[in-house]
Amino acid sequence: MTAVEIQQIRRKLPEWVAASVPFAEGGKVASYIPELAGAPHDALGITLINADGDLITEGSCGRRFTVQSISKLFTLILALMDIGEDRVFEKVGMEPTGDNFNSVLKLELVRPGIPFNPLINAGAITVSALIRGSDPEEKTERILQFMRALANNDHLRVDLDVYRSEADTGNLNRSIAYLLKQNKVLDGDVEEVLDVYFRHCSIAVDCADLARMGLVLACNGTDPLTGKSLIPRRYVQIAKTFMTTCGMYNASGEFAIQVGLPAKSGVSGGILSLVPGRYGIGVYGPALNNKGNSQAGVHLLEIMSRELNWSMF
Numbered sequence: 001m002t003a004v005e006i007q008q009i010r011r012k013l014p015e016w017v018a019a020s021v022p023f024a025e026g027g028k029v030a031s032y033i034p035e036l037a038g039a040p041h042d043a044l045g046i047t048l049i050n051a052d053g054d055l056i057t058e059g060s061c062g063r064r065f066t067v068q069s070i071s072k073l074f075t076l077i078l079a080l081m082d083i084g085e086d087r088v089f090e091k092v093g094m095e096p097t098g099d100n101f102n103s104v105l106k107l108e109l110v111r112p113g114i115p116f117n118p119l120i121n122a123g124a125i126t127v128s129a130l131i132r133g134s135d136p137e138e139k140t141e142r143i144l145q146f147m148r149a150l151a152n153n154d155h156l157r158v159d160l161d162v163y164r165s166e167a168d169t170g171n172l173n174r175s176i177a178y179l180l181k182q183n184k185v186l187d188g189d190v191e192e193v194l195d196v197y198f199r200h201c202s203i204a205v206d207c208a209d210l211a212r213m214g215l216v217l218a219c220n221g222t223d224p225l226t227g228k229s230l231i232p233r234r235y236v237q238i239a240k241t242f243m244t245t246c247g248m249y250n251a252s253g254e255f256a257i258q259v260g261l262p263a264k265s266g267v268s269g270g271i272l273s274l275v276p277g278r279y280g281i282g283v284y285g286p287a288l289n290n291k292g293n294s295q296a297g298v299h300l301l302e303i304m305s306r307e308l309n310w311s312m313f
């Protein structure tokens with residue numbers, strides 16, 4: 001079955017990618033982080049990898065881009081591994097918001113002012129503060145090492161141009177962080193927490209890195225290609241649940257209906273997705289729809305899920 005499906009994907013993927021590329025036209029490359037604005041509008045790439053190590057790539061999959069919000073998954077998992085779920089969920093909730101990823105609205109409206117979930121900016125900034133490490137450098141290094149292990153790629157680095165660009169212009173994130181400090185959700189130095197957050201959002205990857213990280217999640221925390229156990233199963237379960245309920249921002253419900261797979265997107269146009277037990281998937285398409293998800297990338301995943309009957313539901 002799997003071998004037949006791999007052949008089908010290899011045969012049809014060029015056609016599916018070609019059919020999705022035109023959808024980029026209706027989307028916009030994110031420019032609120034100035035360094036992201038130069039990304040190629042109509043690029044679309046995808047890499048899939050399965051537990052046997054079969055790798056399928058199509059389109060502009062070799063391009064490097066920053067993970068942005070996709071990193072929130074891995075900081076969440078690392079915080080869970082560092083301090084356990086009871087302590088993490090004292091500080092962030094488990095519910096979708098229906099608001100934009102960078103909204104401050106509910107931090108003021110809903111007491112006690114903790115972020116609704118770890119995948120919105122408020123939640124991820126809170127989680128950054130929970131990562132073990134004596135200073136921002138050590139925390140960032142630990143996040144990098146963790147992502148390198150998951151991607152099986154020692155070369156992952158912070159893209160310093162994107163980091164500086166976001167640190168220079170990230171006033172909305174600064175507002176969120178100071179509000180969290182005021183609400184006594186954030187402990188410690190706000191600028192140091194933001195520094196860790198901006199840096200982990202700026203880690204550069206390609207589609208193959210995302211696919212390999214997705215494969216570890218698809219296989220419940222063990223990299224099937226090295227046999228290494230990298231994440232406790234319970235924390236993978238938590239991460240995949242958040243991917244399903246909040247991973248595509250406030251379009252997660254629609255994505256669950258149209259695609260039906262756990263996924264996490266970022267404003268640079270990346271999407272990490274997976275088919276449980278079977279594939280890790282990395283997608284890159286920088287033109288975003290009005291919810292902040294890759295316009296062509298979502299379309300491609302919709303086609304694939306429909307054609308291959310991948311929905312979990």
Ligand SMILES: NC(=O)CC[C@H](N)C(=O)O
Binds near residue numbers: 121268
């Ligand atoms: N949606 C995203 O990818 C947001 C991440 C980005 N670094 C920000 O904070 O705005």
